Amino acid sequence: MSEPIRVVVTGAAGQIAYSLLYLISKGDVFGQNQPLILHLLDIPPMMGVLEGVVMELTDCALPLLREVIPTDNPEVAFKDVSAAFMVGSMPRKQGMERKDLLAANVKIFQVQGEALDKYARKDVKVLVVGNPANTNALVCSRFAPSIPKENFTAMTRLDQNRAQAQIANKLNVPVGAVSNVIIWGNHSSTQYPDGSHALVKINGTERPVPGEIKDDAWFKGYFLETVQKRGASVIAARKMSSAMSAAKAAADHMKDWFSGLAPGKFVSMAVVSDGSYGIPEDIVYSFPVTLKDGKWSIVKNLEIDSYSKGMMEATAKELEEERVDAFAIINKL
16 A cells, blocks of 8 residues: 545535545545545535535545545645545536636635645646636636646546447447547537547447447537536436536546556546647647546647537637636636
């Protein structure tokens, strides 16, 4: 067994964290030989609920979990952490637009970015889950200048998992047989789920998904709309936002970031754009990435048709608008 690493989860008394904490603590994210010290951050009114979460973690008798530190103090929460799951944010409710979330969440991620800058390890890996996740990650990074901007990511793995599941259902194959599905852009209804580079393993052989589905109208219709609107559909059904599936996606994202991917495989992560595929720099945009030795690299030189280019540019435009709105709010604070 190695030395314990410190992992912080914000919004730790909430719905997503309730599923996520168990996945982390039993070794699904950082491995079966990696002991953990969990830092659980939430706001003062939630400390009673958080106490109950701590009791449950204790009662799970998880061998890897060495200590649990519940707190409402960012200094305590971010001290020496190697990984940060930024789940806590003002939640999206039925009928809310994403821009409605910005004003509430900009201040949260400014404060937490400053705390990461002061107290976390400089190699901390930060995953922003709380919406609007892409722009929250950009704000968080801006207020943590001593941490490399490459260490700040936002979650589009949930959208990728949704897209992968839709393709698997269409082809009547196990979801694990489908790989290299891409989510471009924002974790919003403008995102572009792209199956044109996806692969499916059938009878031991990997084949291009479009050649197996042979239905471009399905990709541009049912598939696109189902993935783009899935979050809203869950809210309409549950009267609450996605929680179990969001927790699983957060675990998937961080696991792959820490442990890497097999050669030839890529996943979707929202990262600071370097201008690849003509996407503007200085927005947090979801790209296909490879992962090795704890670092991500954007997959280059994928063939992009004119339809895809238009979809990719539309979601980039939304992110540029969100960035303007977010920093206008910050300048007024």
